[in-house]
Amino acid sequence: MTPLDALIGGATSYLADAVLLGGEVVERVRIDIAADGTIAAVHRDAETAGERLPGLVVPGIANLHSHAFQRAMAGLAERAGPEGDNFWRWREVMYRFLAVLSPEDVQAIAAQLYVECLRNGYTSVAEFHYLHNQPDGTPYGDPAELCWRIAAAAEAAGIGLTLLPVLYRQGGFGGAAPTPGQQRFLLDPDAYQTLCQTMARHVKVGVAPHSLRAVAPDDLTRAVAFADTLGPDTPIHIHVAEQTGEVADCLAWSGARPVQWLFDHAPVGPRWCLVHATHIDDAERARLAASGAVAGLCQTTEANLGDGIFPLRSYLADGGRFGIGSDSNVCSSPIEELRWLEYVRRLETRARNVTETRQGASVAAGLLSRAAIGGAQALGRDAGEIAPGRSADLVVLDQDHPSLVGRHGMSLLDAWVFSGNASPVRHVMVRGTWVVRFGAHLRGREIEARFAHTMRRLADIL
Numbered sequence: 362m363t364p365l366d367a368l369i370g371g372a373t374s375y376l377a378d379a380v381l382l383g384g385e386v387v388e389r390v391r392i393d394i395a396a397d398g399t400i401a402a403v404h405r406d407a408e409t410a411g412e413r414l415p416g417l418v419v420p421g422i423a424n425l426h427s428h429a430f431q432r433a434m435a436g437l438a439e440r441a442g443p444e445g446d447n448f449w450r451w452r453e454v455m456y457r458f459l460a461v462l463s464p465e466d467v468q469a470i471a472a473q474l475y476v477e478c479l480r481n482g483y484t485s486v487a488e489f490h491y492l493h494n495q496p497d498g499t500p501y502g503d504p505a506e507l508c509w510r511i512a513a514a515a516e517a518a519g520i521g522l523t524l525l526p527v528l529y530r531q532g533g534f535g536g537a538a539p540t541p542g543q544q545r546f547l548l549d550p551d552a553y554q555t556l557c558q559t560m561a562r563h564v565k566v567g568v569a570p571h572s573l574r575a576v577a578p579d580d581l582t583r584a585v586a587f588a589d590t591l592g593p594d595t596p597i598h599i600h601v602a603e604q605t606g607e608v609a610d611c612l613a614w615s616g617a618r619p620v621q622w623l624f625d626h627a628p629v630g631p632r633w634c635l636v637h638a639t640h641i642d643d644a645e646r647a648r649l650a651a652s653g654a655v656a657g658l659c660q661t662t663e664a665n666l667g668d669g670i671f672p673l674r675s676y677l678a679d680g681g682r683f684g685i686g687s688d689s690n691v692c693s694s695p696i697e698e699l700r701w702l703e704y705v706r707r708l709e710t711r712a713r714n715v716t717e718t719r720q721g722a723s724v725a726a727g728l729l730s731r732a733a734i735g736g737a738q739a740l741g742r743d744a745g746e747i748a749p750g751r752s753a754d755l756v757v758l759d760q761d762h763p764s765l766v767g768r769h770g771m772s773l774l775d776a777w778v779f780s781g782n783a784s785p786v787r788h789v790m791v792r793g794t795w796v797v798r799f800g801a802h803l804r805g806r807e808i809e810a811r812f813a814h815t816m817r818r819l820a821d822i823l
Contacts, residue, residue, distance in 0.1 A: 417774075421485065554587050570584045598657070759785045
């Protein structure tokens with residue numbers, strides 16, 4: 362067996378030059394992979410193994426919040442609008458875009474996105490999937506049609522999937538009627554539960570009430586109770602407090618801020634992911650951190666939409682957990698998300714290295730480790746660390762890549778996060794199977810060809 366054969370999938374033991382273990386870079390580590398795709402053992406100071414992995418091996422990162430179809434509309438909303446151009450105008454562009462998407466388009470776009478995510482170091486994704494119906498709001502013959510398309514795209518790409526079918530019931534706080542652009546999102550609670558149960562027989566499923574503005578209190582309560590029937594560890598994800606307008610509307614409706622209202626009316630805990638939670642006050646921040654829930658931070662999308670700045674430094678000081686997501690998919694790189702988590706706080710404070718308070722500690726290692734663990738928690742995936750029993754989701758960095766060459770130990774992580782734009786990711790393993798080797802995805806060309814066909818078709822009608 363040659364080393365190339367082993368990388369395609371023949372070997373079950375690997376000798377890594379260096380591995381990120383427990384927040385430190387350790388040299389000469391043997392990683393044994395079990396038949397079920399989990400890590401069987403990790404041996405330090407190893408001398409022998411099946412095959413050598415030159416470079417630095419790090420845990421794969423979970424993308425905890427994605428709307429895959431939006432990958433194809435990147436750039437379509439970047440023309441100056443009237444004074445006060447904002448998220449709500451961007452949303453109208455999205456509605457017009459959705460009106461022309463077919464199931465085949467959805468699958469082709471998602472597969473391309475997932476390939477890009479893998480090549481950049483994401484190994485799993487939580488697809489926050491609210492596209493259910495035909496453009497006029499009529500259900501497909503199979504109500505799970507578009508969920509199947511997402512599952513097929515993830516399988517083709519080889520990425521780990523947590524599917525989050527979204528419950529979307531109303532157009533705003535207080536039961537406002539849905540707009541025409543929201544017809545593709547709408548499901549009644551019974552249809553929603555049937556959809557989730559159908560998909561749960563085939564893929565990992567979580568429950569996702571879209572937001573407090575899109576579901577009534579009774580709908581939220583019923584969705585949380587339904588999650589319990591799927592299993593006590595079923596993930597629950599919800600958009601919350603992304604926009605100042607949302608905060609104002611929630612106050613007008615209930616007299617409480619969104620995160621405050623959510624904690625007062627729902628059993629928020631470790632299986633929850635509060636996506637964005639951008640506009641929270643000190644009391645809400647403390648409750649979120651203490652709950653064990655994960656804050657789902659999507660920095661490049663939040664910047665693109667002009668959302669605002671999450672209070673990350675004080676949240677981390679409270680012991681809060683977070684993960685990262687690509688959200689609108691203007692960016693498919695976890696490194697870009699982590700980089701801008703730090704850079705935005707540098708701009709905010711006019712200081713450097715501000716998300717890490719331990720003197721001499723690597724900022725990159727701290728962000729990477731927290732995001733990997735928090736993301737895995739949010740997806741309900743036993744991953745996020747290179748340790749026995751964890752899913753073998755591994756990313757191998759090329760130490761000879763121009764952005765990393767000459768660096769060693771923690772400096773490799775610092776260079777990966779804070780230098781260059783070309784990806785030094787060499788190989789990617791998901792659940793014990795190699796899906797990227799030597800920087801190329803095993804099915805990348807055929808997936809890209811389908812995506813190109815879709816994009817050209819959309820260009821002709823948009």
